[in-house]
Structure formats: C-alpha cells, structure tokens
Amino acid sequence: MRRGGILHPQLSEQLARLGHTDTFVIGDCGLPIPPGVPRVDLAVVMGVPGFAEVADAILAGGGRGGPPRRGGVLKGPRPSG
DSSP: OOOSSOOOHHHHHHHHTOOTTOOOOOOOTTOOOOTTOOOOOOOSBTTBSOHHHHHHHHHTTOSTTOSOOTTOOOOOOOOOO
16 A cells, blocks of 8 residues: 555546656646547545645645656645635
C-alpha cells in the first residue's frame, strides 16, 4: 500500500503518462469532456475534494512521475481565507 503522494491509482497513472506537450485539466462536474479523453473522477460529494486540494497535491509532485515538470501551470480559483 502506498503511504504518500497521490494514492488514487488512476490519477497517479494519468500523471505518470503526461508528456511535455500534454494538457492536464482539473475541472468540476460541469466541465464538458469530449469523447475519447481520459477522465479520472475524484468526486465523493459535491465540492469534495475541492480544486485547491487536488491542485496542491498534484503540484507537490505526488504522482509516480515525480515532481511536476518545469513550466507546468495549473490555473483555477483559489479560495480566500
């Protein structure tokens, strides 16, 4: 059993497959996804986990592929407070 980093096996796999020109999107339940695009659903209940929690975990380098590649950018609303 993994004890650190990204624990979700599908998310970890997709992160490890990212290439230099690939795009990775963190979206909510309303984001339209074209057919054939890989999707990993992390939803437990509405709003959980939140964007910031997922983005922070990914940017911390929790995937099998190690730390995020240089130049990678994740954008989205950051909660205030």
